[in-house]
Every structure is written in structure tokens, then in C-alpha cells.
Amino acid sequence: MNELEKWSELRIKIKDSYNLNKDWELALGLFENRITKKFLDPIELLIENGFKDGEGFAILTVQCALIESFASFRTGQIFNYSSRWNKGAPKFQYWESSKVFIKFLHSAEIFKDNFWRLEGAKRVVNLPFSAGEFFDKVRCGLMHEARTKSPWHINTTAKHLKKEKVFIGSSGGKIKVLRTILHHRLKDHLQTYISDLRQENQEGNNLRRLFARKLDHIFDISLDLNFDWWRE
Numbered sequence: 001m002n003e004l005e006k007w008s009e010l011r012i013k014i015k016d017s018y019n020l021n022k023d024w025e026l027a028l029g030l031f032e033n034r035i036t037k038k039f040l041d042p043i044e045l046l047i048e049n050g051f052k053d054g055e056g057f058a059i060l061t062v063q064c065a066l067i068e069s070f071a072s073f074r075t076g077q078i079f080n081y082s083s084r085w086n087k088g089a090p091k092f093q094y095w096e097s098s099k100v101f102i103k104f105l106h107s108a109e110i111f112k113d114n115f116w117r118l119e120g121a122k123r124v125v126n127l128p129f130s131a132g133e134f135f136d137k138v139r140c141g142l143m144h145e146a147r148t149k150s151p152w153h154i155n156t157t158a159k160h161l162k163k164e165k166v167f168i169g170s171s172g173g174k175i176k177v178l179r180t181i182l183h184h185r186l187k188d189h190l191q192t193y194i195s196d197l198r199q200e201n202q203e204g205n206n207l208r209r210l211f212a213r214k215l216d217h218i219f220d221i222s223l224d225l226n227f228d229w230w231r232e
Contacts, residue, residue, distance in 0.1 A: 003034060003219065006026075008219075010030070011216065011227070015227050020199075020200050027211075027215065028211075030215075031194075031211070032190065036190070039062055040183070040187055040190070046059055047180055052156050057148075059183070060142060060148075060154050060179050063182055064139040064142060067101060067104060068097060068101050072094075073211060074104075074193065074207070075100070077093070077100060079093070080094070080095060082095070092213070097135075102131045106123075110165075110188055113128070114165075114167060115129055115130070129175065134152070151174050151175050152174075152175045153175065154179055155176040156180055161181060163184070164178075165181075216229070
């Protein structure tokens with residue numbers, strides 16, 4: 001069975017309960033395998049077999065797509081640009097990618113000390129680097145113009161630095177995104193998200209509800225109010 005066929009069967013089995021069971025585990029595995037095989041493994045191939053001759057642009061473009069995907073899965077939000085003009089659009093639709101993207105950069109643990117840091121018990125955002133500037137000059141630059149905008153640049157780093165947490169640095173007037181370190185942090189986030197989805201409590205139930213809505217959307221299954229996860 002392909003992914004759509006697997007999810008089409010699973011969604012019927014899990015529709016009446018968000019309690020974690022073997023069918024929910026299969027759904028989580030379907031998602032994890034999809035992200036790994038379609039995105040993380042190809043990035044790894046470019047890192048391991050690349051010649052450091054420009055492949056960082058392809059790597060970081062995919063990484064930016066993953067960042068928004070991870071952000072929207074956690075919140076169950078679905079991108080629909082036309083909802084900008086549709087006042088009757090469901091509340092879970094969004095058209096401003098910047099809000100979803102930047103909020104995630106300001107909150108996810110993997111972005112600590114890159115786009116936010118703790119000063120005592122207080123979270124301070126846009127330190128040491130601006131999440132809004134990363135969105136504009138890196139994410140949008142790559143997605144819309146196949147480039148990064150000054151002073152942001154893409155750099156490689158030693159492959160063995162898999163546990164380093166800071167993936168942005170600056171020197172000589174340049175801000176450097178270390179795409180190999182970011183790759184490993186995104187792999188970490190996938191595992192953190194899967195772990196959070198496995199929580200056997202109300203938070204886990206809610207995350208699974210939002211997750212199911214997003215999987216429906218990923219596989220082009222339209223809004224269906226017979227499924228609780230499509231209700232606002």
C-alpha cells in the first residue's frame with residue numbers, strides 16, 4: 001500500500017478516540033517515515049556526498065520547508081492564501097507564513113541560542129539573531145528567488161559536530177547559517193515531536209487531533225465534519 005492508502009485505512013480506525021493505541025502508533029510511524037525518507041535522508045545524502053560547491057542552497061531550501069511544516073503540524077494549521085480574503089474561512093487556515101514560521105523559531109527548543117535565549121527565567125526573542133530577518137532574507141530569499149540576501153550566507157561545517165546546538169554565527173560582517181548542524185537539530189525536533197505525540201494525557205490527545213487534521217490535508221482529504229479533528 002502507498003501512503004495515502006495506509007492513511008485512508010488508519011483514519012477510519014482512529015476517528016473515534018485520541019487514546020494512544022497500535023493504530024495511532026502506525027499513523028505516527030507513517031509520518032516519521034515520510035519526513036525521514038522524503039526530506040531528511042536526501043539532505044543527508046547531499047551532506048555526505050556533496051562537494052561543498054553550492055549544494056547548501058538546496059539543503060537549506062528543504063530545511064526551511066521542513067521548519068514551516070513542523071510548525072504547522074504542531075498547531076494543526078493549514079496554509080491557504082485565499083483565506084486572506086475569505087472572512088468565513090476556518091480559523092485553522094492561515095495565509096501569513098511569517099507568523100507561523102517566526103513563532104516557531106521563537107519557541108522550539110532547537111532554536112534556543114539562535115533566535116531566542118533565556119535571561120534568568122525570561123525568554124528573550126530575536127537574540128542573538130533575528131527570526132524575522134531569517135524568514136525574510138533566508139527562507140523567502142530561497143523560496144522566491146533561489147538566493148539568500150545579504151548579510152546572510154550558507155556555510156558548511158565539520159560533519160562530526162552532530163551535537164552542536166548553535167547553527168548560526170557571524171564574522172567579517174556576514175551571518176552564516178551552518179546547514180549541517182541545522183540538519184541534525186531538525187532530526188532532533190522530529191523525534192521530540194513524535195515523543196510529544198505519544199504522550200498519554202490531554203496534551204497528547206490534543207496534539208494527535210491536530211496531527212490527524214494535517215495528515216488529512218497532506219493527503220488531499222477534504223474537510224469532513226464527520227471527523228472530529230476537522231471541527232474548530
